[in-house]
Amino acid sequence: MVSRENTGAVDEKYLIFSVLDKLYALPSKYVGEIVVFNTVYPLPLMPDYVMGIINRYSVPYVLFDTGVLLFKEPAHRGKMLVIKEDIDRIAFLIDDIADITDIMKTHLSEIEQDTESCGIADVISESFKWNNDDVFVLDIGRIINRVTKEAAG
């Protein structure tokens, strides 16, 4: 009998959320908590897609305005998706949570990184279909690369 793991059809849990009425996702293993939008402290010398920092148990987390990051348009101030601290102290501003669902690896379509511009492909890596909608998977590594690239420029 061939196991599902050997066929590459392993399920991974994804948290699906909306930003400016479009759907995005992150592997749920990266998500630490989801909190209602609260006080944000702007800091100097931040790029426009960083709203500032938020206070999570006296630890500063950088809050990305996901709308500005993706479309140069501010997102609704709905909820904040806080990434686990061992990945980085990052949070994303989102409209709301849509679902948590298992997606098979074979159902993911890879998106090639755009090396030329700071476009949407710079921050997403994969997509999948969910309830007849396209869902784009944010890539935290690509987001950090973009930040590094822009800070160096």
Add this chain to the structure above:
Amino acid sequence: MRFFLSVFKNFFTAIPISHVSSLMLYYSGVEKAVSRDEETLNTYFSLPHLFNCPDEPIKHGIVLKTGGMGEEQESVAGNKNILLLPEVEREDDIPPEDIYPLTGILLEIYGSKSAIFTGIRFAGIKHDCRENGAVMPVLFINPEQLVETMVYQLYKGKI
């Protein structure tokens, strides 16, 4: 460790008192991030200009020790580095364990300017006049790195 806390609109900056020679009132206008007084040979570094908030009213100047941290090397009038700041509201004792170093994504965001900041802190700092006494974060400054970075930025034409 003791710090002078200067209040900006959304945050405080903290300058370690160990690096400070004196605190002065500052009444003159400031138009540039870095300016030099050719008479006194003092150099003025405007933090509101560096932080892209030039409308913050400058009220105080912090005269840095000529030899950096510790005892002042010489006592000459002029030829000083002076940090221009909005109101220095108070001095405070903040233990090092209460200061979070800038790590990960914050270092990436600040890039070459990250050396200016030695850390950040939320808790315990209230500013009564703004946002109904809301707690604002404190950015801890390394004065020597700040001066070095601002001179470099000026040289590169970035400020």
